[in-house]
Amino acid sequence: MKKLIAGGTVCAGALVVAAILVPAGIHGEPQSPDTENVIVVVIDGLRCYEAFHDSPASDYVRCMRDSLDPYATRYQNFWNNGVTQTLGGHLTLGTGTWQLMPNSLTYFGPDEDTVSTQPDKPTLFEYYNKAKGYGPSDNKAVYVGGKSWNDTLMCSVDPEYGRSDGGKVVIFPPHTEDWENVPGDTATYRVLINSVLGPHHPNLVLVNFKDVDKWGHKADTLDTTGTDDDYYRAIEVANSLVWELWKWIQGDATYAGKTTLIVTTDHGRHDDQHGGFWHHGGICHGCRHTFLIAAGPDTPSNTVVTRCAFQIDICPTVGELLGFWYPHARGSALSEMLDFDLSHQTGTNYGAGSGDVRVTSTDSISVSPQIASSSTGDTLHVVYVDKSAGKCEVKYKRSTNLGTSWGPDSTLSTGDELDSQLPSVCVLGDTVDVVWMGCNWHTDPTGAPLPDSVPRWYLYHCRSTNAGGSWGTRRAIQGSKYEQSPVRDKPSWSIWDPSVSRYGSSVVGISVCCTGSRRTRTR
Template sequence: MEKQIQRAITIVTFFAVILFSLPLLAYTTENVFVVVIDGLRNNEAFEDADHDLIPHIWNDLRPQGTIYTEFYNDYLTTFTTPGHMAIVTGQWHVAPNLANVVSGGIYDVRPEAPTIFEYFRYHTGKPKASCLVVTGKKNNIQLDWSLEPTYGPNYASLLFEGGNDTDTYALLKTKLEAHHSNLVVVNLRDVDEAGHTGDWVTYTGAIKKADELVYQIWTQLIQGDAFYANKTTMIVTSDHGRHDDEYGGFQEHAGMCHGCRHVLFLGIGPDTPAGLEIPERRYLRDIAPTVGEFLGFPTPFARGQIMTGIFSQNPDPKIHVYCRNPRVKIFNGKVFVVWSQNDPTDTGNEHVFLMKKDSADMFFSNPIPVDSQKARWAFFPAVTANKDGLHVVWLDGRALDGIHDTWSVYYRKSPDYGSTWENEQLIATSTFESADPLSMEIVGEPEIISNELGELIITVRYKRGSGQNRRITSFRSADGGRNWVEIMVKQDNFSPIQYSPITMEGPKEASMVWIDLAPTPNKPNYYNWEVFFMRTMNSGTTWKDLNRLTNDAGYSYLPMLAWGGRKLITVWANRDPSGTPWKLCIRPSTNKGWSWGSVLTIPLGDSSAWQPAIVWNSARNEFFMSWTDYASGVPDLRSSTSKNGVNWSMPVTINSQSTNIFRCKPHVTSGDGLLYLVWEEQVPGAGDWVIGTASL
């Protein structure tokens, strides 16, 4: 960019940022094992008064360790792949509506956030054999490395596929003898496989066998080996449970009932109190930062909290604040920013907040709560504004019947642009599983856009029923958000996510892009992420002109749209399967998406670049694009401009103050002659993430 960027910088958080360094306490633990009993319903584990099916875990291991009685997989669908990804990354999986990486084919779906293996190797410099995954299920064959550019395949773990639990144990024993890995994750598959048969005897028999093998892992492979004995911590948990009896019973899972969400947790090792039972509610995503605490490495992209209760020497008990998913909108000379963040007095919650300011003001208002905070989780907010007021939508996990948490899309309007608010409206909700466990339907995160004629809310519905259909649907309001009509956009059998809608030239024109799993070229029965496009020319009454914009063997990821200068531009990040650096790709259209030009790659050198954000800056008659860039070795923000969407200026760094600052996930908007950027920000070594903003 030839001209210097003029910027006013604001860093926003609801609570004070408190920095901390790597663990200061000296733990005896030098190795950590995480053993996952796949699909064990807690009814047959800790909730069983007799504990007949887990005698070793309950009678032999529990008295030596600590258990959490309120431990949950608490995010949308409860499947094996997203459950394990939450365990190893400390984040809920980015594609929650995806069942498993193996489901009618191989789906190339890696975690977006770094795994504990990558963190460990990055910070210790240890070789690949120091980290080991042995999985009985193919559903976990992509746990070895993530998409995050700082880490990736250069810091992968060893990964081996076993079979039934007996074979997996034997394979684990062989690999431990060969490598003596420091960080080990084991998946025992048979309980889940047996549960799906619907045969109670087979299911309970598999639980007893898993209980025996967990005991052998502890007594023989850990305590029976001088390398591991008395300096290894073992965590035992499950990736998901199974339906409660009133919702179809133990044969199936993936729903929202207590039985699907509630799982066991046991920690045992030299630094863990003996015989302790903790009723505090905790989550799968808390395991990753807890492992990091034991082994002395940070987990900066994790969003869980350290499970302080399983440490005899309690680490820093601070609950870290995570501000995330910021969105920004400009209207009538005002700037509005929404985001979600957790409460530092509770180990598990998230809520939506707004801040606003006049464009000429230096500082934003104090954070304003948007959701009623009746839910444990309220996140993925989106915001727009028009003549009717300010409009915010979000994904909400409140219990609609007063008993069972569910997932819903809520909408709230402020006719005076953030000072007063109308009541929340329930736009779409999930269908809770019934006696037919395949009847459920779960909604995903929403987007919202508006024009002079009304608003459109876009969301995904995931249906577990026939064909496991996923649908993108829109909700149209023509009366300022009072009433809404649902309209189908697209339906298929895969997993549409990351959808990004915009308005175009006319008052009725809108378009959207998203990624979906699609057949990979030259790889039969193999699917990867590709970019798709649709448009509406009548304010969302109908959607048409489906275009597949990418068709290659790599990841096409995080697509965004911009309209201006009589051009429609799609930008996305691309990475080939080998794990080479991410690059930014662009495809232009001169006829509002009816057809598309060739794919262009923005020259950025050898560093990775992903998470693009793009907008048309009408004040300067140019496209402005920002992205997360790794030229400095850590995630930071860079930008470029283009008059025609084809030729782009040399990238410049935005607000570069220190290479010790992480900045990522930008979102940009323009209006009233202004350009505004927001992002997530963390200083390495700090446990908190805040929202950064810049006027450009």
């Protein structure tokens, strides 16, 4: 009988120091799980309905369903709450932060793309190599895939990490070859086994099987090179390759009994109510709802976890398995799949000077601070994201003596939000305005979740009229837009990165990014 876990404690994330907010605690000594190697397989663009959305799971994934699942822990309620495209999805699971990157490529050399697609936060490759003293040429942390990335997934632009700590990238075939003639996932699998795992035995590998996404797009009736059956066949091939990889791991002397395999997808595809599986990039259930399966020496077998978990949780989970610290990640390690005590749940006060004043005191993380002052400069107002309650919440503090001491915190976001990020604050007289991004289930006008609801990002606003002494009701003033037909035009958009300012005594200006552009709204 399969073990079902409905809840589960959401573990506190690693501590990050940012600006004036200094978290408490010292990060613990690494634990000693049995896992020495982690292989993450991303089946690009596998929609939940062709995978594990229903019970029993689809026949298209019968190898994973019937053969791997009995050894594994599966997260049934797993979500991509960021950009449901290949680049954004991979960078999100690789960094543990929501990375809203467009699908663009970056190469070294004269043909380098003018749009940098490197993430602003370190990747799991950088965390691992820096912790262990390795570099790309040591072949210890490797990306293998049929999609042509180079520095995009290899390393970030974070000045404390970067290319010298990045992973090795093995692209098959090279990006100079024509996309239409790229061999399929079976060829990528052979390169993975014969050119990477077999000769080098790296400790950390991320592999991309691209054909499900490729043939899903080609099934569009405007494209004469593919059919629906090609999409379904690609799923069956990727599914069988995952099982072949698991069997190969168990037969290899270096990997057997010491390797955790994680299987997931970077994004889904439009559900039938929003255009069908030909395309993706929206916020519908089909695009956002994904899955994760993990099997290995530290992972319970035959277990299904039904609580909400997210792509940003993958990087911290790999960090726990391989014993590296992940200070910039915003997700939480997937504790239900880890049969050992977590070690990297608190952080250090690095960056704090001897004369600095602690603003927060938490055994979790306090990040993304924004500060504003009164016109006289004596009252300081700070908003930030705090994870003490197990999920990210927006909090507020003030100092009335130039920052010498700080009052108690106020929680501006509410308990029903799944996630809260990116607060911004402005002050005019005694009026303090705060905006932030909050993730919540899409509901009808009565507040009840809609059928097949999805987590959706909303722009929230809250105001104090007595200099932060008390706060009014927080209001959702804009939500991400659902895709509409024809979905191949990708007419959906997500909002992100809000900022707030005041114009005179009564007008509030709020600026947000919408799928690469910035829009301003006043109220």
